[in-house]
Amino acid sequence: MSTTTDKSQTAVRILVAEDSPLNQQVALKQLERLGYPASAVADGSQAVETHIRTPQDIILMDCQMPGTNGYDATVTIRDREESLAAAGTPVKRAYIIAMTANTEADNRERCLAAGMDDFINKPVQLPELEAVLRRAFSDRATALQRDEIIDPIIIAGLRQLRLPGQPDPLAEFIDLFLREAPARLDAMNDAVAQNDPTSLARVASAAAALKGSAGNLGARQLAALCEEIEQTARNWMLADTKPIIHRARQEFDRARAVLETIKAG
């Protein structure tokens, strides 16, 4: 398995939006020194256009630029991400770092309100830039891990089922799954513990049912573990299902954590 860190550092796309050519050149050189060749634009509307054409992982956004400023550009990018997600198109959220003049004390709240993720003071210094990028990568790694636990494409598809004036079906599916899955896992454990002539069939059928509902919600790893439990039970190896059931329960805990944030957000 490839390591997430390597992948995120070589394939990462960084855009600098900054109107001062001097600051732009310095930022690009600093990024180059840190190992991230980046591109640059001079105002907010160019940042939005570039991001739409070539999705960026990280945008270093100057707040005050002539024309479209950094706040408005960020709002545009976030609105677009939301409407794409609502339309069922999985979209990778850009990590937006505000470049602020440290004299502007009220800036941070305005940055957060616009949807920015982090801040860096100007003039940008190498150690601070490195630190803010490290935070961005850790956020991105977390997002990748989440995507491995729950497939975002499945979730985006379920979101599309929402009808105006109706309860959100995705939230209902999640609730149902969070009630059903522990009961299925308990049923498997009970069957293994009882070790009677019906145990194998009970384990296999609980695993098959959970595999289906996990798959419907994009919990791919959990579905794969359930498949393994089912096959093991069908091969008459009851005791061997026990460690797999244990792993399935751990995977369910991870899936629950991700699903709860999906439901909340």
Next chain:
Amino acid sequence: MNPAFFVDETKTLDPAALERLRKLGGNKFAGDMIDLFLSYGGKQVAEARAAWQAGHLAGVAGAAHALKSSAGNVGAGQVQKLAAQAEQAAKDASSEAAGAAVAALEQAFAETKPLLEAAKAGLI
């Protein structure tokens, strides 16, 4: 945060900032950044002056803001400080204070220019 990373705004020119540019990209890069500051900064100072004369305080604030953030990168501390003052005065809609700050900014830029040119010559 390490205070050494900030420009000493009491100095006309902070050699530590130029040293950081040199370390970052070498002598040629540092020289190019000085050139960029002198041409772009000169334009911003002229823009601030023209905006003030036209009574366009938002234009003064915009030009002064751009100059302020560029000045930090080359260590033009005095320019940075006065640009911040001009920006603030313009935002406060104080035409008189903005005019005084723009005049002081012009002077500081004129004083900083030969120092930066000398620093650049020293890089080659």
